[in-house]
Amino acid sequence: MAAVVVSELRKTYGKTKALDGLNLTVPVGTVHAVLGPNGAGKSTLIRTLATLLRVESGRAEVTGVDVARDPDEVRRRIGLLGQHAALDEDLSGWQNLELFGRLYHLGARRAAARADELLERFELAGTGRKAVKAYSGGMRRRLDLAASLIIQPQVLFLDEPTTGLDPRGRTEVWGALRSLVGGGTTVMLTTQYLEEADQLADRICVVDHGRVIADGTADQLKAKVGGDRIDVVVHDAGDLRAAAAALAEVPGAGAVDSDEDDRVVSAPVADRMSALSHLMRALQEAGIDVDDLAVRRPTLDEVFIQLTGAA
Numbered sequence: 470m471a472a473v474v475v476s477e478l479r480k481t482y483g484k485t486k487a488l489d490g491l492n493l494t495v496p497v498g499t500v501h502a503v504l505g506p507n508g509a510g511k512s513t514l515i516r517t518l519a520t521l522l523r524v525e526s527g528r529a530e531v532t533g534v535d536v537a538r539d540p541d542e543v544r545r546r547i548g549l550l551g552q553h554a555a556l557d558e559d560l561s562g563w564q565n566l567e568l569f570g571r572l573y574h575l576g577a578r579r580a581a582a583r584a585d586e587l588l589e590r591f592e593l594a595g596t597g598r599k600a601v602k603a604y605s606g607g608m609r610r611r612l613d614l615a616a617s618l619i620i621q622p623q624v625l626f627l628d629e630p631t632t633g634l635d636p637r638g639r640t641e642v643w644g645a646l647r648s649l650v651g652g653g654t655t656v657m658l659t660t661q662y663l664e665e666a667d668q669l670a671d672r673i674c675v676v677d678h679g680r681v682i683a684d685g686t687a688d689q690l691k692a693k694v695g696g697d698r699i700d701v702v703v704h705d706a707g708d709l710r711a712a713a714a715a716l717a718e719v720p721g722a723g724a725v726d727s728d729e730d731d732r733v734v735s736a737p738v739a740d741r742m743s744a745l746s747h748l749m750r751a752l753q754e755a756g757i758d759v760d761d762l763a764v765r766r767p768t769l770d771e772v773f774i775q776l777t778g779a780a
């Protein structure tokens with residue numbers, strides 16, 4: 470059985486089609502990333518699945534339960550980490566968790582035990598007695614995550630779990646998420662970062678304008694967008710065309726972009742190491758002076774351009 474099934478889901482705000490016939494299936498026990506730019510419809514999707522928004526048209530099921538027909542039952546089976554934290558700043562981490570436990574009718578004893586357990590699990594035991602306002606971004610997000618797990622949900626929805634965190638905070642949250650998935654929970658998360666989807670997800674669907682425009686494993690998507698990219702910054706703008714030609718000759722290179730203002734030529738490549746050595750030789754032979762030469766991951770913008778074919 471699938472943990473989440475969404476079919477032809479639509480939601481409009483005035484003239485904006487936040488969800489425009491979206492289809493999606495998430496198998497049980499997997500991590501599914503919904504990748505998309507600002508305004509793509511990610512939060513609308515998550516909030517609909519978490520029963521916070523009414524289904525306007527189409528169908529959404531969580532663990533086989535229809536979201537529109539039986540929202541109470543859906544709520545019993547899910548956890549939600551919203552885009553904005555729902556913690557009480559003046560309470561300690563432990564007090565926040567204990568409070569959530571009581572909200573879920575765990576009873577005083579079990580709520581307290583669960584708070585201890587979750588602080589331990591998310592490596593917050595040392596700071597659990599401090600007020601949340603003294604927490605770093607990464608600690609806060611981990612506490613948030615702990616709060617969404619009070620009742621051990623079958624499906625956990627995470628809306629941009631790491632947006633706004635520094636790299637260290639992001640790594641911490643990723644670690645916490647991975648340990649969770651080991652426990653068998655199905656996770657559906659939204660992100661604006663290709664790298665994050667790549668790190669965490671079994672499958673990724675790319676959403677734009679309320680529709681899924683591509684989906685597959687990270688490798689499949691990367692193959693589609695050409696994997697790594699090589700950027701060459703030439704010293705002399707007059708060499709730009711020759712550099713573009715050299716890059717186009719690299720085996721496995723995709724379409725070459727040139728940017729005159731920044732003196733950069735750039736292209737997706739299949740095999741980074743062989744492409745780099747091939748290109749360096751070609752540039753040298755052509756006598757082109759280079760200010761910088763770098764291999765990097767495609768940015769989200771480039772992924773979208775490749776997937777949508779829009780310039």
Ligand SMILES: Nc1ncnc2c1ncn2[C@@H]1O[C@H](COP(=O)(O)OP(=O)(O)OP(=O)(O)O)[C@@H](O)[C@H]1O
Nearest residue numbers: 482485486487505506507508509510511512513514
């Ligand atoms: N309550 C609302 N009223 C009016 N328009 C809304 C409302 N909520 C969302 N929208 C619009 O619906 C579209 C999708 O919004 P949504 O919040 O789902 O996007 P998102 O992918 O989560 O974006 P972000 O990355 O910025 O969080 C956007 O155009 C947004 O402006």
Ligand SMILES: [Mg+2]
Nearest residue numbers: 511512513552
């Ligand atoms: Mg959002």
